[in-house]
Amino acid sequence: MSSWNNNRYHSESSYAPSAPSLPDQYSNNNAPSNYHHAPPPPSNHGTGYYGQLSSSSYSFPQGTNPDVIRTFQMFDRDQSGSIDDKELQQALSSAFHNFNISTIRFLIFLFKDPREPLRIGPKEFAAIWNCLGQWRGIFERYDKDRSGKIDPLELRDALYGIGYAVPGSVLQLLLSKYGDGSGRRVELGFDSFVECGMIIKGLTEKFKEKDTRRTGSAKLSYDEFMSMVIPFLVSYD
Amino acid sequence: MSSWNNNRYHSESSYAPSAPSLPDQYSNNNAPSNYHHAPPPPSNHGTGYYGQLSSSSYSFPQGTNPDVIRTFQMFDRDQSGSIDDKELQQALSSAFHNFNISTIRFLIFLFKDPREPLRIGPKEFAAIWNCLGQWRGIFERYDKDRSGKIDPLELRDALYGIGYAVPGSVLQLLLSKYGDGSGRRVELGFDSFVECGMIIKGLTEKFKEKDTRRTGSAKLSYDEFMSMVIPFLVSYD
Numbered sequence: 131m132s133s134w135n136n137n138r139y140h141s142e143s144s145y146a147p148s149a150p151s152l153p154d155q156y157s158n159n160n161a162p163s164n165y166h167h168a169p170p171p172p173s174n175h176g177t178g179y180y181g182q183l184s185s186s187s188y189s190f191p192q193g194t195n196p197d198v199i200r201t202f203q204m205f206d207r208d209q210s211g212s213i214d215d216k217e218l219q220q221a222l223s224s225a226f227h228n229f230n231i232s233t234i235r236f237l238i239f240l241f242k243d244p245r246e247p248l249r250i251g252p253k254e255f256a257a258i259w260n261c262l263g264q265w266r267g268i269f270e271r272y273d274k275d276r277s278g279k280i281d282p283l284e285l286r287d288a289l290y291g292i293g294y295a296v297p298g299s300v301l302q303l304l305l306s307k308y309g310d311g312s313g314r315r316v317e318l319g320f321d322s323f324v325e326c327g328m329i330i331k332g333l334t335e336k337f338k339e340k341d342t343r344r345t346g347s348a349k350l351s352y353d354e355f356m357s358m359v360i361p362f363l364v365s366y367d
Numbered sequence: 368m369s370s371w372n373n374n375r376y377h378s379e380s381s382y383a384p385s386a387p388s389l390p391d392q393y394s395n396n397n398a399p400s401n402y403h404h405a406p407p408p409p410s411n412h413g414t415g416y417y418g419q420l421s422s423s424s425y426s427f428p429q430g431t432n433p434d435v436i437r438t439f440q441m442f443d444r445d446q447s448g449s450i451d452d453k454e455l456q457q458a459l460s461s462a463f464h465n466f467n468i469s470t471i472r473f474l475i476f477l478f479k480d481p482r483e484p485l486r487i488g489p490k491e492f493a494a495i496w497n498c499l500g501q502w503r504g505i506f507e508r509y510d511k512d513r514s515g516k517i518d519p520l521e522l523r524d525a526l527y528g529i530g531y532a533v534p535g536s537v538l539q540l541l542l543s544k545y546g547d548g549s550g551r552r553v554e555l556g557f558d559s560f561v562e563c564g565m566i567i568k569g570l571t572e573k574f575k576e577k578d579t580r581r582t583g584s585a586k587l588s589y590d591e592f593m594s595m596v597i598p599f600l601v602s603y604d
Contacts, residue, residue, distance in 0.1 A: 232469070244543045300593045307476065307600065309485060329600060337592050347588040355574050355585070356537045359596050363544065363566060 190252040195259075201225065202255045212249040221255070226262050227320045239361060240328060265324045268292060279317035285326060294334055304329065329362055427489040432496075438462065439492045449486040458492070463499050464557045476598060477565060502561045505529060516554035522563060531571055541566065566599055 190199055205221040206213050213221065219234045229237075241254040241261075250258070272288035273280055280288065282305055289296050304326055305316045318326060336358045340348035350358070427436050442458040443450050450458065456471045466474075478491040478498075487495070509525035510517055517525065519542055526533050541563055542553045555563060573595045577585035587595070 239544065244540055248546060296593075297590050300590060300597065302482075303594060303597045304600075306482070307597075329597075333593060333596060334589070337589055341589070347586055348592070349584055349586045350592075351584040352571070352574055352578070353534050353537060355587075356533075356570060357540060359570060359599070360537065360540045360544075360566075362596070363541075363599055 191256055194252075194256045197225075198256050198259050199252070201259075202252055210249075212251045213255070214249050218250060218255070218258075222258075222262065225259070226266065229321055229324075233321055233325055236325060236328070240332060244361065261328075262324065265327055266320065268327070269320055269323050277317070279319060280323050281317050282315065285318060285323070288323075289327065289330055292331070294330055296330055332362060333358070428493055431489075431493045434462075435493050435496045436489070438496075439489055449488045450492070451486050455487060455492070455495075459495075459499065462496070463503065466558055466561075470558055470562055473562060473565070477569060498565075499561065502564055503557065505564070506557055506560050514554070516556060517560050518554050519552065522555060522560070525560075526564065526567055529568070531567055533567055533571075569599060570595070 190202075201221050201224075202213065205217040207217070215231060215234050215238060218238065219229060219231055222229055222234070235248070237258055238248055238250055238254075241258055242248070242250050268288050268291070269280060272284045272291065274284060282301065285305075286296065286298075286301055289301075305318075308316045308318060308322050308326070337348060338344075340350055340354065340358075342348075427439075438458050438461075439450065442454040444454070452468060452471050452475060455475065456466060456468055459466060459471070472485070474495055475485055475487055475491075478495055479485070479487050505525050505528070506517060509521045509528065511521060519538065522542070523533065523535075523538055526538075542555075545553045545555060545559050545563070574585060575581075577587055577591065577595075579585075
């Protein structure tokens with residue numbers, strides 16, 4: 131993997147066909163630069179982050195697909211108006227993928243209010259459903275060889291396609307967590323692809339909020355830094 | 368938990384008996400402030416971070432406890448000079464705790480070179496062993512009621528005692544990941560305590576490296592930010 135650790139993504143990515151073009155004010159800027167340009171990333175996904183959805187409301191957003199409502203109600207067996215991690219795992223497995231439980235917990239952590247118990251209501255469920263639908267579309271578009279797996283180059287292109295120019299060193303660091311330990315080249319199934327995508331998108335969007343002048347860097351207080359990062363950690367038990 | 372979400376930790380902590388005293392230049396600074404004052408945190412722990420230990424060396428550091436060497440050799444069954452995650456889990460279970468495998472993977476990610484396969488050599492093993500010994504000492508010192516569990520106040524005091532004044536909102540965000548989903552007050556066993564401690568210590572130390580003037584805030588490029596954070600994420604599969 132070490133030949134992978136140079137800056138070729140950086141230089142390539144400046145010219146990648148899928149890269150969003152830079153506005154004039156960035157054209158002389160080699161920064162992490164166009165991480166913040168784009169076809170706007172999945173909106174429901176975006177709105178789901180950071181407790182903007184309240185799990186205290188039990189009503190679905192207007193225009194929610196009836197299948198989504200039916201699925202939620204089917205797994206909300208005690209009619210409590212919210213479902214737990216295992217119920218969410220079952221609810222998503224038929225429509226999307228049999229996500230492992232820690233991916234499910236990661237989704238819940240990103241979409242629910244952190245002060246609420248580890249359960250989600252209709253709004254979060256609809257947001258997660260829409261978000262996964264969008265990631266599936268991206269996965270299928272960039273899995274060019276139809277292998278059902280995304281390789282590192284396809285992942286880079288996929289992230290680039292939704293507006294995130296991620297340096298090769300950063301991608302390598304992230305992908306190093308998805309290997310089988312052998313050091314062999316990593317290929318991501320949909321499960322890991324969604325995790326990587328949401329980590330990159332979520333952290334980048336949080337950084338953008340602080341990089342108000344779009345310089346590619348931001349001044350953060352210790353509290354801000356910690357509060358930005360911790361939502362992306364999962365508990366390991 | 369919401370009464371927990373105000374700033375009382377912040378204000379309390381400024382006067383907590385276990386708080387390291389502020390040097391003069393900080394005495395008018397209400398910042399996230401004394402996250403970077405000390406008793407210096409566990410040194411072996413510190414040196415373990417960010418690939419400073421090479422898994423390519425198979426020799427133990429001078430003065431390594433013979434028990435540590437014996438334990439490593441016992442579990443390096445193929446005599447390869449390195450052990451994998453399951454072997455590490457077994458090697459640590461007798462001396463410390465039967466850590467769950469994702470905690471073990473987290474330890475490995477923090478101590479090994481990210482470009483290396485998911486295995487650790489003698490140096491990393493000795494560093495992890497020392498690090499866990501230090502965390503166990505801290506756990507026992509702050510588990511004042513000898514419950515075998517650390518509650519949020521004891522965790523705050525423990526982190527304070529090793530020099531990290533963590534805002535209540537940040538601690539709450541972190542602890543929200545360790546609940547059983549019921550929203551009840553969280554208590555941490557040694558396993559989760561080590562995770563929380565290493566997350567806080569590791570992220571804070573990374574932030575300190577960028578906060579060279581010790582102002583409580585730091586300017587980060589996008590690449591720096593992402594590279595600081597990703598080592599603390601685990602893969603969810």
